Amino acid sequence: xxxxxxxxxxxxxxxxxxxxxxxxxxxxxxxxxxxxxxxxxxxxxxxxxxxxxxxxxxxxxxxxxxxxxxxxxxxxxxxxxxxxxxxxxxxxxxxxxxxxxxxxxxxxxxxxxxxxxxxxxxxxxxxxxxxxxxxxxxxxxxxxxxxxxxxxxxxxxxxxxxxxxxxxxxxxxxxxxxxxxxxxxxxxxxxxxxxxxxxxxxxxxxxxxxxxxxxxxxxxxxxxxxxxxxxxxxxxxx
Amino acid sequence: xxxxxxxxxxxxxxxxxxxxxxxxxxxxxxxxxxxxxxxxxxxxxxxxxxxxxxxxxxxxxxxxxxxxxxxxxxxxxxxxxxxxxxxxxxxxxxxxxxxxxxxxxxxxxxxxxxxxxxxxxxxxxxxxxxxxxxxxxxxxxxxxxxxxxxxxxxxxxxxxxxxxxxxxxxxxxxxxxxxxxxxxxxxxxxxxxxxxxxxxxxxxxxxxxxxxxxxxxxxxxxxxxxxxxxxxxxxxxxxxxxxxxxxxxxxxxxxxx
Numbered sequence: 017x018x019x020x021x022x023x024x025x026x027x028x029x030x031x032x033x034x035x036x037x038x039x040x041x042x043x044x045x046x047x048x049x050x051x052x053x054x055x056x057x058x059x060x061x062x063x064x065x066x067x068x069x070x071x072x073x074x075x076x077x078x079x080x081x082x083x084x085x086x087x088x089x090x091x092x093x094x095x096x097x098x099x100x101x102x103x104x105x106x107x108x109x110x111x112x113x114x115x116x117x118x119x120x121x122x123x124x125x126x127x128x129x130x131x132x133x134x135x136x137x138x139x140x141x142x143x144x145x146x147x148x149x150x151x152x153x154x155x156x157x158x159x160x161x162x163x164x165x166x167x168x169x170x171x172x173x174x175x176x177x178x179x180x181x182x183x184x185x186x187x188x189x190x191x192x193x194x195x196x197x198x199x200x201x202x203x204x205x206x207x208x209x210x211x212x213x214x215x216x217x218x219x220x221x222x223x224x225x226x227x228x229x230x231x232x233x234x235x236x237x238x239x240x241x242x243x244x245x246x247x248x249x250x251x252x253x254x
Numbered sequence: 255x256x257x258x259x260x261x262x263x264x265x266x267x268x269x270x271x272x273x274x275x276x277x278x279x280x281x282x283x284x285x286x287x288x289x290x291x292x293x294x295x296x297x298x299x300x301x302x303x304x305x306x307x308x309x310x311x312x313x314x315x316x317x318x319x320x321x322x323x324x325x326x327x328x329x330x331x332x333x334x335x336x337x338x339x340x341x342x343x344x345x346x347x348x349x350x351x352x353x354x355x356x357x358x359x360x361x362x363x364x365x366x367x368x369x370x371x372x373x374x375x376x377x378x379x380x381x382x383x384x385x386x387x388x389x390x391x392x393x394x395x396x397x398x399x400x401x402x403x404x405x406x407x408x409x410x411x412x413x414x415x416x417x418x419x420x421x422x423x424x425x426x427x428x429x430x431x432x433x434x435x436x437x438x439x440x441x442x443x444x445x446x447x448x449x450x451x452x453x454x455x456x457x458x459x460x461x462x463x464x465x466x467x468x469x470x471x472x473x474x475x476x477x478x479x480x481x482x483x484x485x486x487x488x489x490x491x492x493x494x495x496x497x498x499x500x501x502x503x504x505x506x507x508x509x510x511x
Contacts (some may be wrong), residue, residue, distance in 0.1 A: 090418025101412035105430045115416035
């Protein structure tokens with residue numbers, strides 16, 4: 017479904033991605049882990065060209081992702097950010113309905129109804145008319161996920177979705193993500209939550225020094241890490 | 255006998271060469287500066303023109319400044335390797351405008367506009383307002399540019415990642431957030447403009463200082479017209495500062511951040 021081919025990214029003289037190739041199939045839940053600065057977030061952002069890769073190609077359903085027509089591509093790939101990036105000047109409901117109505121996916125009434133369904137599903141229907149500033153971090157992130165879901169994306173990309181949250185709020189966000197995964201949503205998740213990776217992912221990928229070092233099902237990944245760097249990494253985070 | 259009649263009699267006396275005490279002279283100067291021949295109406299007209307010129311100049315400044323700021327921010331946010339050549343030219347024009355206007359004195363600009371570019375025009379006040387507006391635009395563009403750049407880049411990313419294009423994201427997400435942060439600075443610019451309108455008197459703009467000069471030329475007395483003018487400006491500035499304070503508090507109250 018998503019194919020990344022030899023993706024490279026360098027800033028000035030610094031090579032952050034040094035040729036990352038990855039195929040994500042429909043229904044996959046792929047977790048990207050690795051030490052900070054290893055390029056996992058950059059890789060995710062290169063998939064939707066929030067960062068422009070310096071080399072390589074990305075394909076979505078066989079169609080190459082380029083700057084031309086990128087808006088249509090992005091509408092099919094939902095993105096969830098570390099810092100939520102909700103629109104502070106709009107109500108929760110408007111945050112969710114803005115893109116679908118502006119892009120003429122649905123009219124205002126349909127979008128409102130869909131937003132309420134999504135809010136119902138994440139248990140925040142009572143917050144529809146609230147502004148983001150009045151919400152907790154966990155609530156904001158769940159709404160950010162709902163906002164991405166409102167576009168009916170084929171795949172959801174998560175960029176460290178729980179890293180900016182207070183510890184007691186991490187659970188509610190992970191719970192929602194688990195539910196999405198069980199529902200068959202294709203997901204690529206950059207995360208430090210090894211528990212989540214172990215439990216939910218069907219593939220865990222270790223990125224280090226700008227390349228993929230390990231790509232295995234979670235059981236093998238955590239049970240017998242052969243790669244030395246991965247062993248060191250896991251010994252620090254587990 | 256009331257004070258007004260008394261003062262007019264002293265003025266008569268002074269004109270016919272009579273001797274007056276210091277206090278009487280003082281009263282006559284005051285009388286001639288503001289009351290004789292209903293001169294206060296001239297100041298009032300001047301205030302009207304001053305406010306009109308300020309509003310017009312601010313309007314021109316904000317429109318011009320917004321356009322310039324928008325072009326420059328859009329230009330700067332392009333990615334390396336995807337530069338639009340037309341935008342490059344527009345950006346260059348904006349930079350030249352900003353540099354020239356901010357690098358030359360307001361008074362010199364006024365003279366150039368009034369005596370060179372529009373030398374055949376008799377609409378001195380309008381030429382003055384236009385000059386002020388063009389001048390203000392350069393400063394306003396920096397204010398607005400700062401406001402646009404102060405919005406968290408994550409907002410633009412979030413909009414774009416939903417599939418909205420650059421312009422839609424800019425106008426629905428970035429601009430509304432920037433407006434709040436630039437409004438106080440724009441209010442300040444309004445006050446600066448209000449005071450700077452006094453400069454257009456040098457090219458014949460008929461604002462408040464022009465009215466005061468008219469009175470001075472008739473009465474050969476400078477103190478009261480000038481002090482009066484200063485006092486009127488001060489009162490105007492204080493009123494607008496107070497109003498801006500209220501506006502700012504309102505904005506803070508509706509702050510959803």
